[in-house]
Amino acid sequence: MLEMGKLDSYPPGFRHLNGSPAPLLPELSNHSMEDSSSSVPVPVVDLQCLSLDNLGEACKEWGVFRLVNHGIPPSLLSKLEEHVKMLFALPFESKQALLTNPLSYFWGTPVLTPSGAALRGALNINMLEGINVPLTQLPQFQAEDPRLQGFRHCLEEYGRHLSRIATTLFEAMVKSLNVCPKQTESNLDESTGFIRLYRYPPRSLADEAWGMMEHTDSSVLSIVNQDRVGGLEIFKDNKWLLVNPVSGTLLVHIGDMMQAISDDQYMSVKHRVRMNKQEERVSICYFVFPAQGSVIRSSKYKPFTYTDFQEQVQNDTKTLGYKVGLDRFKLTAPAPV
Numbered sequence: 001m002l003e004m005g006k007l008d009s010y011p012p013g014f015r016h017l018n019g020s021p022a023p024l025l026p027e028l029s030n031h032s033m034e035d036s037s038s039s040v041p042v043p044v045v046d047l048q049c050l051s052l053d054n055l056g057e058a059c060k061e062w063g064v065f066r067l068v069n070h071g072i073p074p075s076l077l078s079k080l081e082e083h084v085k086m087l088f089a090l091p092f093e094s095k096q097a098l099l100t101n102p103l104s105y106f107w108g109t110p111v112l113t114p115s116g117a118a119l120r121g122a123l124n125i126n127m128l129e130g131i132n133v134p135l136t137q138l139p140q141f142q143a144e145d146p147r148l149q150g151f152r153h154c155l156e157e158y159g160r161h162l163s164r165i166a167t168t169l170f171e172a173m174v175k176s177l178n179v180c181p182k183q184t185e186s187n188l189d190e191s192t193g194f195i196r197l198y199r200y201p202p203r204s205l206a207d208e209a210w211g212m213m214e215h216t217d218s219s220v221l222s223i224v225n226q227d228r229v230g231g232l233e234i235f236k237d238n239k240w241l242l243v244n245p246v247s248g249t250l251l252v253h254i255g256d257m258m259q260a261i262s263d264d265q266y267m268s269v270k271h272r273v274r275m276n277k278q279e280e281r282v283s284i285c286y287f288v289f290p291a292q293g294s295v296i297r298s299s300k301y302k303p304f305t306y307t308d309f310q311e312q313v314q315n316d317t318k319t320l321g322y323k324v325g326l327d328r329f330k331l332t333a334p335a336p337v
């Protein structure tokens, strides 16, 4: 028996999970779900005793690390997870009616823009449902429905913690990289932060489905809080490695913007999500970006803003079907004479 929410909580296109074919979803991947990915101990960074050397090495070697002693009360983490699971378990039609402006509910979409809109033309469809939460708009959110009230409070509190964590880490990274803090001060802006909640269904009998296809994040930093089901994989040394969930810890990813800010010393790590055979998976992800108009200056890239980057990504996705990413902004090496 699959362990999952009621079938009527899933979007109609996902309801082949009871064994019948899925008419609405395309074939998702050529990879076999059985290809082995070994699980690895990613580096650990302790926020309370932050070592710049340790942090720098994790960002250079891995582009991802596990954050411990982050200061988020365990009770808040579990309360938020409960709310998220409860909301996703509601009937599909109720979620569409309930999760409205400034929240947005989406499913099966490819890459999304920070506003929550799907990028048109993308080849990849992700097998997930998501709720997009722009943090700065939460205070105006009139959560009249009692099912949303506690959820809103948790999100606000969680958002404050995540802003604090992202700012602390970014400042430490700038120090560790030895770049001028003045030059990078607007390269991370708390007010751009948003949260995305995801639910991935269990892998169907159809066997071929990635919850989220491989990608790099366009953010400065992304902070992932995955439940105990797991399934997040990172690409390192030409191999896919499974990042095991460890309760109470967070996973911090270096995004494309941070890679450019660091002049390619840090790597924006490629990752994907594998669906679990038996159980649905929930994750709570936070993304933060440079301030509007803030220019990223480095020796390897032409100066660009996040808006330039996002426009290019949207254009490539529309015309090519995929994100080219940082290569579009790379300064080409002068031809040898």
Ligand SMILES: O=C(O)CCC(=O)C(=O)O
Residues within 6 Å of the ligand: 196, 198, 212, 217, 224, 226, 232, 271, 273, 283, 285
């Ligand atoms: O659900 C996850 O663990 C990761 C999600 C992710 O990679 C993303 O939203 O960019």
Ligand SMILES: [Fe+2]
Residues within 6 Å of the ligand: 215, 216, 217, 222, 271
């Ligand atoms: Fe990602």
